[in-house]
Amino acid sequence: MPELPEVQALAERMAAACAGRVLERVDVLSIPALKTFDPPVQALTGRAVDAVTRHGKFLDLATDGGPHLVVHLARAGWVHPRASFPAKPPSRRGPLALRLVLDDGSGFDLTEQGTTKRLAAYVVTEPGQVPGIARLGVDALAATPEQLAALAAGARQRLKTFLTDQSVLAGIGNAYSDEILHVARLSPYALAASLDAGRLARLHAAIGRELGGALEQLRAVPIEGLKSEKKADLAVHGRAGEPCPVCGDTVRSVNFADSSLQYCPTCQTGGRVLADRRLSRLLK
Structure with a gap:
């Protein structure tokens, strides 16, 4: 499972890649991974990425004036940077859980290997609304x-x-x-x-x-x-x-x-x- 050093390093790399970029869309390929419905995931699209930070082992992508996308990678989740994406929409089969596409065509794939799926994504107005973050010491x-x-x-x-x-x-x-x-x-x-x-x-x-x-x-x-x-x-x-x-x-x-x-x-x-x-x- 990614722990503090890996999650912090991921946050810093994502923040650098997202600097000055707008989140063009978020594709949810694993419906069980998305744990919230209000705000809807579409509320993230078209917003500038304000910061990518860490809370414990949670990643927090904050948009300018909008909601946060908070992700817990669990035991087998990971983040893969992409310079570009295929034109064909991704299938819901396989390890891909979420796809984050930026306005320059680059972005990130969030994947989870194995049959037990625990990767969790939350769209919230404040990070503290995520139960796991609210409980952090x-x-x-x-x-x-x-x-x-x-x-x-x-x-x-x-x-x-x-x-x-x-x-x-x-x-x-x-x-x-x-x-x-x-x-x-x-x-x-x-x-x-x-x-x-x-x-x-x-x-x-x-x-x-x-x-x-x-x-x-x-x-x-x-x-x-x-x-x-x-x-x-x-x-x-x-x-x-x-x-x-x-x-x-x-x-x-x-x-x-x-x-x-x-x-x-x-x-x-x-x-x-x-x-x-x-x-x-x-x-x-």
């Missing part, structure tokens, strides 16, 4: 040490859940939470409220390092290469069975019904291995 990249400490103190969650809860910290997903915890040398099962000042400081520094560093690197990568660049730079996420790049121990995995986490026992859990089942506990 502090932007993860902007959170101060004091804000992080206050959030952790009031959380009855394990760190993995704490970091990925969008109502607490907006923008972190499964991959970067694994990387952040590895850099901070913290167990994914440690309770957020139990962190002392030293561990909180390590966690805050790791969030800034992982998200900020990834964003700076992705800014130099073409849109179509953002996904592969992210995967290439991950130390533990998706690396189960491989050696930890820090200590050489084997990266382990805990698998759940529809997700998994990866960690290094030596770096994060004092050498102890986490049981590979839901609601697992540290093995003695």
Whole structure:
């Protein structure tokens, strides 16, 4: 799933491509992807693109004096820039969900691979009208040490859940939470409220390092290469069975019904291995 660094990089690329352009039309090729009906999607057409920004993991295309097109790419969605489009209208079959055409003939295709379709698009007068945005917590990249400490103190969650809860910290997903915890040398099962000042400081520094560093690197990568660049730079996420790049121990995995986490026992859990089942506990 695209997380804060990828979505921010996408927003910046889209903003540059849309500068001074008018949104000529929006083709909705996947009807279930459009979650709103008022304003209608046609209210976007003929309006200048004012800005493309990010809220957590949501993209927000704002039109001048008009509605916003807000998109959540979900797990398998992506944005593809196009210099031009075929003359023939696109079919509703296949991965294409939305097509955004600008007045110079360029634009973007929004696609979603796989059979489970979760990409969501909203046409709203204000971004806060999107339920997912209304629930967002502090932007993860902007959170101060004091804000992080206050959030952790009031959380009855394990760190993995704490970091990925969008109502607490907006923008972190499964991959970067694994990387952040590895850099901070913290167990994914440690309770957020139990962190002392030293561990909180390590966690805050790791969030800034992982998200900020990834964003700076992705800014130099073409849109179509953002996904592969992210995967290439991950130390533990998706690396189960491989050696930890820090200590050489084997990266382990805990698998759940529809997700998994990866960690290094030596770096994060004092050498102890986490049981590979839901609601697992540290093995003695």
